[in-house]
Amino acid sequence: MKGPINPLKGTFWKKGEGDMEKEEGIKISNPMQAKRNLGDPYGKGLLSYHHGKKNAEFIVESDIAVTETWPISLFFRTFDEMPKIEKKALQNVNGKTLDIGAGAGSHSLILQEKGFDITAIDISPGAIEVMKERGLKNVFLADFFNIDETEKYDTLLMLMNGIGIVGNINNLDSFFFKAKKLLTENGKIILDSSDLIYLYDDFEDLPEKYYGEINYKFIFDNEEGEEFPWLFVDFRTLEKHATANGFVCKKLYEDEHFMYLVELRLG
Numbered sequence: 001m002k003g004p005i006n007p008l009k010g011t012f013w014k015k016g017e018g019d020m021e022k023e024e025g026i027k028i029s030n031p032m033q034a035k036r037n038l039g040d041p042y043g044k045g046l047l048s049y050h051h052g053k054k055n056a057e058f059i060v061e062s063d064i065a066v067t068e069t070w071p072i073s074l075f076f077r078t079f080d081e082m083p084k085i086e087k088k089a090l091q092n093v094n095g096k097t098l099d100i101g102a103g104a105g106s107h108s109l110i111l112q113e114k115g116f117d118i119t120a121i122d123i124s125p126g127a128i129e130v131m132k133e134r135g136l137k138n139v140f141l142a143d144f145f146n147i148d149e150t151e152k153y154d155t156l157l158m159l160m161n162g163i164g165i166v167g168n169i170n171n172l173d174s175f176f177f178k179a180k181k182l183l184t185e186n187g188k189i190i191l192d193s194s195d196l197i198y199l200y201d202d203f204e205d206l207p208e209k210y211y212g213e214i215n216y217k218f219i220f221d222n223e224e225g226e227e228f229p230w231l232f233v234d235f236r237t238l239e240k241h242a243t244a245n246g247f248v249c250k251k252l253y254e255d256e257h258f259m260y261l262v263e264l265r266l267g
């Protein structure tokens, strides 16, 4: 399987396909917690780019793809540079919005400029600093799974394989449980993901665990983060868990890179 090395597209160079032939509430495992404990190389990378090192890159290791380099500029994309799936996502946002895992805040900034009531959260202290320096007004260092439930939102936004933060399939139900508590009555979740089945030519090659459960490691400036789990989920599996948790799952868009965008509303 061939594909561009670009986390904004759901395509990977799979391992073994030629070297570079050349991404206190409910207790669940926190995918990027360890990275924070180890000094937040991801956040440092974002800060370094933001402070002028425009050619800065992450080295990204995973158990599915060959080691890649990701230009950090990817996290600072403008609206024009965003893939169509993200433009569609932004068009579907309404009301008071929570950008979950906001990173460098690129989506939040666009929404803030358009006059939305937008709050951005992330677990990376470096990412939070970057977002504040970029001018975002409501930014909080917070783990989605532990955030306070008194504030309610009309839209929960999760982009760049945003559902990945749940880490593995078993945590999907905890995710929906928490999301329900954060949504207004007519609120919705807008998220993207990718079905990695295209990486497997043969059913027999599928791993024992769910094939979209990937372990990642970020390295920046020789500083290694801890490995963390990230979930890519196929639409049917997402829909099954959504339905079981009272959500109606509607596919809004699917692109040529196997990525799809969904809207989830309480039925």
Ligand SMILES: C[S@@+](CC[C@H](N)C(=O)[O-])C[C@H]1O[C@@H](n2cnc3c(N)ncnc32)[C@H](O)[C@@H]1O
Pocket (backbone or CB within 6 Å): 030, 031, 032, 074, 075, 100, 101, 102, 103, 104, 105, 106, 121, 122, 123, 124, 127, 142, 143, 144, 145, 158, 159, 160, 161, 165
């Ligand atoms: C793939 S990046 C996407 C960043 C941004 N949404 C974008 O599209 O550029 C995922 C982000 O989620 C954050 N994250 C991971 N687990 C999280 C959690 N439990 N709660 C909040 N943010 C989390 C990471 O620190 C990271 O910034």
